Amino acid sequence: MSSILAGLVVLVLGDSHLVHPGGLIDTLPAELAARGATVYAYGACGSTPVDYLTPKTTDCGRASREGTGAVKRDFTQGLPVWNARDLIAQKKPTLVIVVMGDTLGAYKSATLPKAWVWDQVTALTGELTSASLSCDWIGPPWGKPSEAFGKTPDRVREISGYLGQVVSPCRYIDTTAFAAPGAWGSIDGQHLDDAGYKAWTKAIVASIEQQTTAPAPAAAKPSSGDQPW
Numbered sequence: 232m233s234s235i236l237a238g239l240v241v242l243v244l245g246d247s248h249l250v251h252p253g254g255l256i257d258t259l260p261a262e263l264a265a266r267g268a269t270v271y272a273y274g275a276c277g278s279t280p281v282d283y284l285t286p287k288t289t290d291c292g293r294a295s296r297e298g299t300g301a302v303k304r305d306f307t308q309g310l311p312v313w314n315a316r317d318l319i320a321q322k323k324p325t326l327v328i329v330v331m332g333d334t335l336g337a338y339k340s341a342t343l344p345k346a347w348v349w350d351q352v353t354a355l356t357g358e359l360t361s362a363s364l365s366c367d368w369i370g371p372p373w374g375k376p377s378e379a380f381g382k383t384p385d386r387v388r389e390i391s392g393y394l395g396q397v398v399s400p401c402r403y404i405d406t407t408a409f410a411a412p413g414a415w416g417s418i419d420g421q422h423l424d425d426a427g428y429k430a431w432t433k434a435i436v437a438s439i440e441q442q443t444t445a446p447a448p449a450a451a452k453p454s455s456g457d458q459p460w
Contacts, residue, residue, distance in 0.1 A: 237267030245330030249274025332371030338381035377420020
């Protein structure tokens, strides 16, 4: 049976999980392409959704892979984050996959800044809706407690649950459901090892293929007590 991805033009936008050597930029486009999709993938280290809509630079690198071309990485200081509007206009995707969860987790903050997360997410989903694009939003994977990133299982669970409420009309893919905490190796507390990224890739693609046409849940609005971060 042919994949529902066959013939689609897929645009992938993400954070450092699409920049890190051995990460999703090295595995996800190839897995999608093997199912017949044409894939354009772009990652910017440390990026949030709004960074893909307004002028922003990254000092920790960016990467891209276009079609069957090789992965291009650049760790030069001050590189601009890719502009989502330009990419949509140029590549004319039929499906957008967003891989941004860890950069919205505010892991070193005592509380999750839900109003800020909501603003970030709805800015990008609003653009995708205006362009009448189908989209899948990939939540963050489990990592391990790390002083460098402050990532903990409790906060991953919290940000993943909240993203599931607010990314509509994108379909939410809950990465925490793919494996138990600690089942996938992490090299620094946040980024996975090669085996972890390969497992994540296969789980993402399988989940996208299994998505139905059922409507996504209504997006949640921030409560009056939430404050932007």
